[in-house]
Amino acid sequence: xxxxxxxxxxxxxxxxxxxxxxxxxxxxxxxxxxxxxxxxxxxxxxxxxxxxxxxxxxxxxxxxxxxxxxxxxxxxxxxxxxxxxxxxxxxxxxxxxxxxxxxxxxxxxxxxxxxxxxxxxxxxxxxxxxx
Numbered sequence: 001x002x003x004x005x006x007x008x009x010x011x012x013x014x015x016x017x018x019x020x021x022x023x024x025x026x027x028x029x030x031x032x033x034x035x036x037x038x039x040x041x042x043x044x045x046x047x048x049x050x051x052x053x054x055x056x057x058x059x060x061x062x063x064x065x066x067x068x069x070x071x072x073x074x075x076x077x078x079x080x081x082x083x084x085x086x087x088x089x090x091x092x093x094x095x096x097x098x099x100x101x102x103x104x105x106x107x108x109x110x111x112x113x114x115x116x117x118x119x120x121x122x123x124x125x126x127x128x129x130x131x
Contacts, residue, residue, distance in 0.1 A: 050109070053084060053102045054129075057111040060086040060100025061127065068096060068115065069122050099130070 060079060067074040068090065076089040086102045094116060101110040110130035115122055 049104070049107055053104055053107045053109045054111075056081050056084040056086055056102035057100045057109045060088045060102065061098055061111050061113045064088045064090055064098045064100065065113070065115065065122065065124060068098075072117070095125075 059081060063079065063086075064074065064076070067077075074090055076087070079086040079088065081102075084102045084104050086100055088098065088100045091097050091099075096115045098113045098115060099110060100112075101108060111127070112130045113124055113127040115124045117123070
């Protein structure tokens, strides 16, 4: 029996080239996926930090309201909450303006509230973020 081998000229190594092309494409897709994952993680961390610092500033306002209920002459203080430093200032006589600023070195958030005594009760009339 006679066997005949057919060789196509110029197609030696075509499999290797195809493998290299697909490998480069796979590495590119994997690198893009890793870059997207890093950016998403960074954005999530920033968002979480901003939410936590906003909570720290609002805690400062709540602390000031409690202190004003106990002592109408309260003028403010500085609190250390976890990684945050919260500076509370209270100004005014009839209507008290309470400002709390939380700072962690990277971000700063300020909240301002207005409170006044109505019939010997402390009433908070406004509560806003200061930009």
